[in-house]
Amino acid sequence: MSRFRSTKLASVMFFIIITGFLSFQAGGAQKTGPAALRNDIDRLCGQVEANAVVWCALLSSTAFAPSQELSPRAQPPSFGAQSPVPAVHAHDDGLALTPPMGWYPWNIFGEEPQNEKLIKEIVDALVSSGLKDAGYAFVGPDEGICFYRQADGRLTTNLERYPSGLRGLGDYIHKKGLKYALYTDAGARTCSTAMPGTKDHEFEDMRQFAEWRADYIKIDWCNTEGQDIIKTYTTLHDAQHAAGRPVVHSLCSWGEGYPWRWAAAVGHLWRTTADICGPGQADWSRATKMGWANEKLAAFAGPGHWNDPDMMIAGMPGMNETQDRSFFSLWCMMAAPLIAGNDLRSMSEATIKTLTNLEAIGIDQDPLGIQGKIFWTDGTISLWAGKPLFDGSQAVLIFNQGRYEAKKQIEWPEIGLDAVASCYARNLWTHKTSGPLTGGVTVSVAPDDVAMFRISTKDDFPLPPIIVADSYLVSLRATDKAPQKLTGAITITNKGTTELPVWKMGEGLPAWLSVAVTKNGKSQTFTNIVSTAGLKKGLYHAVVRADNTEPVSGKPMSALYYDVDLEVTRDVSGKSR
Numbered sequence: 001m002s003r004f005r006s007t008k009l010a011s012v013m014f015f016i017i018i019t020g021f022l023s024f025q026a027g028g029a030q031k032t033g034p035a036a037l038r039n040d041i042d043r044l045c046g047q048v049e050a051n052a053v054v055w056c057a058l059l060s061s062t063a064f065a066p067s068q069e070l071s072p073r074a075q076p077p078s079f080g081a082q083s084p085v086p087a088v089h090a091h092d093d094g095l096a097l098t099p100p101m102g103w104y105p106w107n108i109f110g111e112e113p114q115n116e117k118l119i120k121e122i123v124d125a126l127v128s129s130g131l132k133d134a135g136y137a138f139v140g141p142d143e144g145i146c147f148y149r150q151a152d153g154r155l156t157t158n159l160e161r162y163p164s165g166l167r168g169l170g171d172y173i174h175k176k177g178l179k180y181a182l183y184t185d186a187g188a189r190t191c192s193t194a195m196p197g198t199k200d201h202e203f204e205d206m207r208q209f210a211e212w213r214a215d216y217i218k219i220d221w222c223n224t225e226g227q228d229i230i231k232t233y234t235t236l237h238d239a240q241h242a243a244g245r246p247v248v249h250s251l252c253s254w255g256e257g258y259p260w261r262w263a264a265a266v267g268h269l270w271r272t273t274a275d276i277c278g279p280g281q282a283d284w285s286r287a288t289k290m291g292w293a294n295e296k297l298a299a300f301a302g303p304g305h306w307n308d309p310d311m312m313i314a315g316m317p318g319m320n321e322t323q324d325r326s327f328f329s330l331w332c333m334m335a336a337p338l339i340a341g342n343d344l345r346s347m348s349e350a351t352i353k354t355l356t357n358l359e360a361i362g363i364d365q366d367p368l369g370i371q372g373k374i375f376w377t378d379g380t381i382s383l384w385a386g387k388p389l390f391d392g393s394q395a396v397l398i399f400n401q402g403r404y405e406a407k408k409q410i411e412w413p414e415i416g417l418d419a420v421a422s423c424y425a426r427n428l429w430t431h432k433t434s435g436p437l438t439g440g441v442t443v444s445v446a447p448d449d450v451a452m453f454r455i456s457t458k459d460d461f462p463l464p465p466i467i468v469a470d471s472y473l474v475s476l477r478a479t480d481k482a483p484q485k486l487t488g489a490i491t492i493t494n495k496g497t498t499e500l501p502v503w504k505m506g507e508g509l510p511a512w513l514s515v516a517v518t519k520n521g522k523s524q525t526f527t528n529i530v531s532t533a534g535l536k537k538g539l540y541h542a543v544v545r546a547d548n549t550e551p552v553s554g555k556p557m558s559a560l561y562y563d564v565d566l567e568v569t570r571d572v573s574g575k576s577r
Helices: 009-026 034-045 050-064 116-128 165-175 202-211 229-243 284-295 321-333 349-355 358-364
Strands: 101-103 147-149 155-157 179-185 216-220 248-252 269-271 306-308 338-340 373-378 381-388 394-400 406-411 422-427 432-438 440-445 450-456 467-469 473-478 485-494 513-520 523-531 538-547 560-568
Touching: 116 165, 155 165, 155 202, 165 179, 165 473, 179 202, 202 229, 216 229, 229 248, 284 321, 284 373, 321 338, 321 349, 321 358, 321 381, 321 394, 321 450, 358 450, 381 406, 394 406, 394 440, 432 440, 440 450, 467 560, 473 485, 473 523, 485 560, 513 538, 523 538, 523 560
Parallel strands: 101 338, 179 216, 216 248, 248 269, 269 306, 473 560
Antiparallel strands: 147 155, 373 381, 381 394, 394 450, 406 440, 422 432, 422 450, 467 485, 485 523, 513 523, 538 560
């Protein structure tokens, strides 16, 4: 939720210089090829100040979006051309090993309508519409004037907008089997200046977010004059770690500071572009440019560290059904976070069908976590590939940005297969399989539309794990002075194809709590057993962690966390365990 920020003089000067450079080079583009021109832009972008990076992304995306002047099919890059990431925060906490899925309000509502009533209505709609069962989990206010700073420096809830308190809202979300998302800013104030930022209060604020039981925090980069971006976000990471609660950190600097180069060590995802739209109205043309800019950064993405080209606009005013489908497909191919930005309370059946397409979501949530890339452009047509999947298949996509229907062939050698290989092609939107095919597959694609496939040597296309919980909060209350055994359970269900191994419990549970896991097909129940012997009157809390492995690829899955609250109303006799 960055604002469309005023451009600094350095950005304007860089824009003028680079525009002149593009004009100078344009005449030779057909001789040297767009790749050489793109490399030159990348070289210049690497030399300018950070406040010009968004211009780089937009210029690159504009310069290399399909046009009639672009040279036709180029040779595909090799699979697995991933740049090394020096350190990955998720290796410690196990969070976001697949791209986060959820909903945030800024794209459709902006700041002012946000309040507790709205967020709860969205939570209920997310559950009833089927989005929860498709894997969408993170939800909460995005700015929304939800807290103030007290005289003692602590944050406190804006009770006029959130009368249950931000902790109360979090409990409501957790009991629905969803995860709690909140928003802040790394500067002195948030982008609208309506709320305090974390500057000089990093540790206090992260403790408060932990007390509110946040699971995901989006951290903007407004009002940060004079701050070092790496040091600031590193301090926030350290503060969150000190607070003791595992939290997905979404860094939102819109590409400033080149976060893809360093942010994997301190966060789980980072914005690569400016805002995708203003509140309430989608911009299809702008969104496609964002996608092309984000595509360039494929080598920096992977499990626990994701490129974020901003929240989704599917289902918003300004988009039609075809554009929704294409947008969603591109975000899935890029392993982008799937954070819905539309009004979930008034979705059409077509929008629900798009956002809950498990076959497309499976591409995004693939445990290998490889971001797809553009393999070739031919006029206004582009082939996106380079995305091998957990079962040995691969995802490919043809995108038509022209005004007329186009017929194209995806040739097996272009995507790393032998020309004589016998393969099956699964259309992820018609849900039909063709094959066996040799040489390739031919498709017709309407304007603004996509053809999205999984290609495999087997006529079998399993879905990766998609985890859904009935609750993320167990609340128990002990009222007897004699020792008691109290139990509370949550159930975790895999909406993917394969049964999972039994979840393994993490270490560090308090002495009063034990957890037993039982398996029933694709569901597993976590029975939480509390022994009150020897406990004093008071409130007790534990964060429970469990880990699992996707059995086909052997890749680790995102760690599962949930909260256990225990209220003891009087001192209990006996000895604690």
